[in-house]
Amino acid sequence: MSKKVVTLGEIMLRLSTPGFERFVQSDSFDVTYGGGEANVAVAVTNYGSNGVFVSKVPDNAIGQAAINHLRRYGVDTQYVARGGKRLGIYFLETGASARASQVIYDRADAAISEVDASEFDWDAIFEGADWFHTTGITPALSDKAAALTLDALKAAKAKGITTSIDLNYRKKLWSKEKAQSVMTELCKYVDVCIGNEEDAETTLGFKSEGTDITKGELNLDGYKSVFKQMKEKFGFKFIASTLRESHSASDNGWSALVYDGNEFYHTKQYEVRIVDRVGSGDSFASGLIHGLVTGMSMADAAEFGVAASALKHTIPGDLNHATLSEVATLMKGDASGRVQR
């Protein structure tokens, strides 16, 4: 039977230049919609779960289009509230070789940031749910959004639902100090913590020494030390991080490290030729969640997550449309990319 996976967060209008055009060159934008938690809702639905996305969008055609984008991929959007001023936007231009991709956020005053707790009936939302996921972006949007996130986590824990969070520090949304203060409280209600590279330090204050992320060299020992500290402080069931080796904007190494308090497991590393890397962290999170919610071992779930997200790097847009069968093929070691007829 399908698992029910609930996510809470922002969905944004994504406006990206075609091909490798720069913002100053472009006369059209490709339009999709996405955001950390929405991306997870789509991906777990894609793997067979019943993904439910909770958010708020403005009551106009742009808000409706965002909802439609999720419905298209099967996500249950019945709990998305309507109202507020606007849909958050982000602009993306895709880099190549030594030229980095650029993201310009225009998300202030998004509908979700003015959310009121009364707009959501957590009892109904969590009815029959197996998992709840959110990220460190949602509480960073506003105090109201942070309060809502805390409500949701508490409600989920009260119902015995497994909870996960992707730390995802966004320096333009809040300071380290504010982040640490809020996230430390939220993490009390979290079972699975996913911490992308520098996030553990910025949002929780743990130091991962010796990793220079501009070099992309992996410092597994540093990660392990941080994971142990996190386990100790918060008692997470699982801690996970993707590990990116940024050779260039076109080619990356990609793997993940997971920890359950006993064992560290470092997945296979994939060398990926990048089509669109936005949302790759979310695709790892959703793969890991899919694995764990359907009963895989920690190692298998991590391998599923990293293979799924390796495939995501080849798919335009925020969303991961890799199929279960494609992930399975890659996990079995066939990265040959031979035409499937």
Add this chain to the structure above:
Amino acid sequence: MSKKVVTLGEIMLRLSTPGFERFVQSDSFDVTYGGGEANVAVAVTNYGSNGVFVSKVPDNAIGQAAINHLRRYGVDTQYVARGGKRLGIYFLETGASARASQVIYDRADAAISEVDASEFDWDAIFEGADWFHTTGITPALSDKAAALTLDALKAAKAKGITTSIDLNYRKKLWSKEKAQSVMTELCKYVDVCIGNEEDAETTLGFKSEGTDITKGELNLDGYKSVFKQMKEKFGFKFIASTLRESHSASDNGWSALVYDGNEFYHTKQYEVRIVDRVGSGDSFASGLIHGLVTGMSMADAAEFGVAASALKHTIPGDLNHATLSEVATLMKGDASGRVQR
């Protein structure tokens, strides 16, 4: 010698769906940049004046792209300030037949709304200028923007520069009461007042009776009565209004009425098949300004303005790229549209 025409206002990112797609259908947006006063700056430059646009845009690539769009058409953008949070956006879907075009504004907190008077050196800006133009949109954006508009009008008047304003009431930006209070003050410094249909009532409180704008029937007597009241109260040198007969989203009748205190002049009426009617009011204003600043009679200037804006209806985007020669041909009565080789 070229005339120098300065305009002050907002420039927005315009995101429009291709063809006749609705927002909920569209996977790409056409990208241009425009706004009432920017449109006027481009058009007068196109007719040979030195158009100067004064505004504020965010210090990022989207703000730069807006500036670039104006520079492309020769506008002097050296006085555009940089800073603030974001560039205002408007979303457009183009209607047809009985389906109206839809505009969704997302312009709150645009850079220009947080402008500070100290960012602009009016002495330098108005050096050698012949005309200053703005619209009722700019003061509606924020109190700071309203104060800036007043500063600019006063500075222009102090230098003996002719000033014009297009009333352009935007009901989502402010109330009638607020509009009337602010605009009544601004109009003291205005020589030429352009009042599109219901604007005279909403922003200045004059009643134009008997015109049902959803029917598109012209009530010239109503207009004349209002114009007389406006003349009396503010002493404008010229008052002008476009007159639209909206047969449908695809076909409109289009003319203008002008008044100098003595004579009413109703221009030729054009039947236009519409490609893109956004910016048509601005194209009339810029045509009228071009006529007046280059010494045409009121009637000739009005005919120039209405012919130019009839052509604008056939051009995609906010901006009018009709050439002087095309306007002249149409004014002479040749609307045959025969291929020019």
Add this chain to the structure above:
Amino acid sequence: MSKKVVTLGEIMLRLSTPGFERFVQSDSFDVTYGGGEANVAVAVTNYGSNGVFVSKVPDNAIGQAAINHLRRYGVDTQYVARGGKRLGIYFLETGASARASQVIYDRADAAISEVDASEFDWDAIFEGADWFHTTGITPALSDKAAALTLDALKAAKAKGITTSIDLNYRKKLWSKEKAQSVMTELCKYVDVCIGNEEDAETTLGFKSEGTDITKGELNLDGYKSVFKQMKEKFGFKFIASTLRESHSASDNGWSALVYDGNEFYHTKQYEVRIVDRVGSGDSFASGLIHGLVTGMSMADAAEFGVAASALKHTIPGDLNHATLSEVATLMKGDASGRVQR
């Protein structure tokens, strides 16, 4: 509370040339998905009902994309069966002026034509339903599809659900004789019969004299005579037909005639400038159904249907995305198409 409206039929991949390109010119096709009954499901959902679409699509990514297209617009697709050989396709090139639009069908062996009754649980599907709609296309696809249609109609009637059919004769799918034999049986279970122009004759054998559809002149007397015969033979509660005056591929007159056994009601006639007229009959049907299922009078429902479908002519694709508010504006007589800001 939302009404539940179930429709049964085929969904096809629609491949249309961009702009006015002909098939032999085109190097790309615009991709959407649609079909008579799917179009109705989308439109009634758009007006606030819970539209449920019942069909069968192949178990591949093209079938999935068809489902996704309906989900995007909120349709419940949980009862769509998977399997069979292929998704039906139709190619469309859009005409203009005296050049007619061309449709090439490639729908043989579509999944829905090999459907087995056991694939659908009508009890579950009709649980709580208020309306069931199908068309004369579905039974024309294959004997299996005809049998399924009969099953569905019987099941609906047994549950007291209002049923409607759009006759929609397709001469490439079956002969008049076969059509009349099958449709006569089906119509026994139908409450509301919608018969587009020559359909009444071809599928039910009633003669509407004196209407030359290539001229587009309306022969209301002929229609009335046919409607009376239909009422007499089948006892339909309502009979309706759209009335098209084909001035050209670009401009049509558009109205509808409805009959309840007592009164004939001829709606307002709209002159429409055409963007895409495919699916306009379906948009009338869905508007009429919306009206009737939400308790409007016959005349109001017909006016809603014809106004809604007048708007459909301006929207690309098979689907009608006109909003309730747009339909209401047009019904109130405002066809001015003025920009909505």
Add this chain to the structure above:
Amino acid sequence: MSKKVVTLGEIMLRLSTPGFERFVQSDSFDVTYGGGEANVAVAVTNYGSNGVFVSKVPDNAIGQAAINHLRRYGVDTQYVARGGKRLGIYFLETGASARASQVIYDRADAAISEVDASEFDWDAIFEGADWFHTTGITPALSDKAAALTLDALKAAKAKGITTSIDLNYRKKLWSKEKAQSVMTELCKYVDVCIGNEEDAETTLGFKSEGTDITKGELNLDGYKSVFKQMKEKFGFKFIASTLRESHSASDNGWSALVYDGNEFYHTKQYEVRIVDRVGSGDSFASGLIHGLVTGMSMADAAEFGVAASALKHTIPGDLNHATLSEVATLMKGDASGRVQR
């Protein structure tokens, strides 16, 4: 059996802005290839003849692409010579309403203008041919091209092949005086003369009084007087002219007048909504030629030509892809544009 129709002339690269964009707005051009005589070769092939196009293109990939464009539509290009400097280009922006379409020619030094008589074996080219067609553009390109045209006409006449010319005066290519001197000589070898509006005066010196082409009012008497003079001087078998009423760049009236020395025949007049009117004159010429070469009466051939070219106005590009069956439907009076399924 298929007729063989040979045409001689230039083929150009056509670069047109998408939609209604102006040159100064456009970031891409639609690419096709065409030219008066190439357009005729394609159209007669489309109607079932064996069209042969004789020309010269540069020996590079752009020249090859031009040939490929004609081959795609079945034209025999084996006699196209290779060499010379470049392919002629024309830029097109499509007008609407009162805004005229603009053509910018960039055709100087095109390969065909430096053609040498020895590059063409007229014996082989005219083997089994039924018709030869060229236009007044070809001799205007250069003295060499004029000499080649004369060679071709003489060779055709020597073989008893029917010859036709479309006068097509291009003021940017040569003066009236030069045109009259050259064309007068060429017309000695011409059987069918097609003279578009002012061409008869500019290229042959005959005065058609009282027609103001910017108004589009038809002055049939003026045409008749000119046709009689032309008949008298050159003894043409048939003289024909299209008659355009230019209501605007979007809507035209369209008919033709033909004369055989005895009878004047004015065809039905069509009101056309324009998609692309470039090549409409060529589409009349090719329709007329098709009619005459397959044995229709003058009146029927003219009706075929004008119906075919009315349809051309709805097809993007220079070429007419209207089918025989579409032309027949329109000739029979069905301009209803109803969807063909």
Add this chain to the structure above:
Amino acid sequence: MSKKVVTLGEIMLRLSTPGFERFVQSDSFDVTYGGGEANVAVAVTNYGSNGVFVSKVPDNAIGQAAINHLRRYGVDTQYVARGGKRLGIYFLETGASARASQVIYDRADAAISEVDASEFDWDAIFEGADWFHTTGITPALSDKAAALTLDALKAAKAKGITTSIDLNYRKKLWSKEKAQSVMTELCKYVDVCIGNEEDAETTLGFKSEGTDITKGELNLDGYKSVFKQMKEKFGFKFIASTLRESHSASDNGWSALVYDGNEFYHTKQYEVRIVDRVGSGDSFASGLIHGLVTGMSMADAAEFGVAASALKHTIPGDLNHATLSEVATLMKGDASGRVQR
């Protein structure tokens, strides 16, 4: 003098998503036409031969567009029969990195599968021909198509024309058993056999041990053993296979092995960055045929074929538009890709 190369097979409509979009994301398809034998006809024509393609397409505009696509590139399509139900279709989404390209076939009931021997006059078709080529796909389409293939091979052999076949096993079209039964008979009339990887086993029953095609490691010894068995059983003059090392969907190693009964020749191996690898096997076959039909040695022909097909990997669509000069440059060892001005 040009050689005449005849090919027999299916031509399909190819619908591919733009860029790297997946089927479920895409709102438009790029349209081309291709198929194994059509691709060979285009490529040999591109190298200077007279390519003749024999097939059957439906008598509608889609069938015509397929023919036009081949005519565009100079192929003689006069022997293509018209009729039948439909044109076969294949959908393509292009992979990248570890994500494989996906092909969905929708080719059942294509016109060619219902072909009748009487529709083709092999005497006329083979008049003056130098080579006949087909593939194992054609006989797999239907028994009628298999019978036609046998007819064609026999007719070719009777005229002393060199014959070639590309085994091309398609598991969705027939079983191994059926394939072996049919192909064994066909191969009696074949001079040159091209066997892509696993085809030799599936269609002819020869075992190539030790090659795991998902790894892409080459097992030349295995190939040699199979080639010897093939030579022994069928007496082929030449046996050839491409050898692909699938590093990923983005990067492949590419070479070929050929055998004439005496000598094995392994060509240079190219590392190709892939733009579009569909049709690369056909581009090898056509290059090899070009080499052999124009008198190159086996080794030179194989080098030509593998260089030509290495270039094909960089060209969108099924067809190879690499020029003779580009192939020659690459064969000479210049793979530097420096801009040619």
Add this chain to the structure above:
Amino acid sequence: MSKKVVTLGEIMLRLSTPGFERFVQSDSFDVTYGGGEANVAVAVTNYGSNGVFVSKVPDNAIGQAAINHLRRYGVDTQYVARGGKRLGIYFLETGASARASQVIYDRADAAISEVDASEFDWDAIFEGADWFHTTGITPALSDKAAALTLDALKAAKAKGITTSIDLNYRKKLWSKEKAQSVMTELCKYVDVCIGNEEDAETTLGFKSEGTDITKGELNLDGYKSVFKQMKEKFGFKFIASTLRESHSASDNGWSALVYDGNEFYHTKQYEVRIVDRVGSGDSFASGLIHGLVTGMSMADAAEFGVAASALKHTIPGDLNHATLSEVATLMKGDASGRVQR
């Protein structure tokens, strides 16, 4: 304070096929405008200088669009003369892997080639200027253009402005002999000479032995010997060359060698994944000029130039839109291409 950098040369319309399409496949061209010296004007303006471009374009909308393209990026175009026959054009198809990009020039009779010295007021142009740059392409266009180039160089030297030239030999424009004769004279007035690979030999007659540019192996000793000869003969202050290792059309090694008479400096070498390499030489020149005109050391200026041009390889079009901050990041050694948020 901003530096003023003047450049003189041709601006062309660039027509490139989308993606990796070949000319014979393409139905649209992407439109930009560029040319060696225009590209430099844009790039130095991008880095903060006041770039002034001097040229001549035809007095039509295509010429205007070229000017607009430069104005968009801030270049001062007030000294561009209007007139002449046409804008030069170049066609571009982008290669990949072993397939080289193809450029077809169609630039004969461009406006700039018929330039008259009287059209330019060098006193005004050079007023306050810091640098003058041109290339070996301009004098190659015509004798008049060569004379103009000499005028400009002399006028610049007379005003004490630093001058630079990029040798840029174009074999289709002139012979080696003509080039050497003209360039030898021009170089007398040059301070900084940039010589791309074989240019030093073809245009100045210096032999760089042992570099096979089709292999891409660097022969630094050969370069050094040539640079010394150049220094000796012309007394250049700086001599520079980019060094390209052409692994394929997709991947290149990229560095530069500079010499000031004392020291040779070989920059860091970048491995670039290519999006568009047209204009990369110009982007090096403009980076070097930016460095030198703003007071960097030779080594720093060269590192700036080579980093800037490494980034250019990732940007579509001729122009370099890499920002100062992106260049700085790359110079500091961060080529990781991590997303910038």
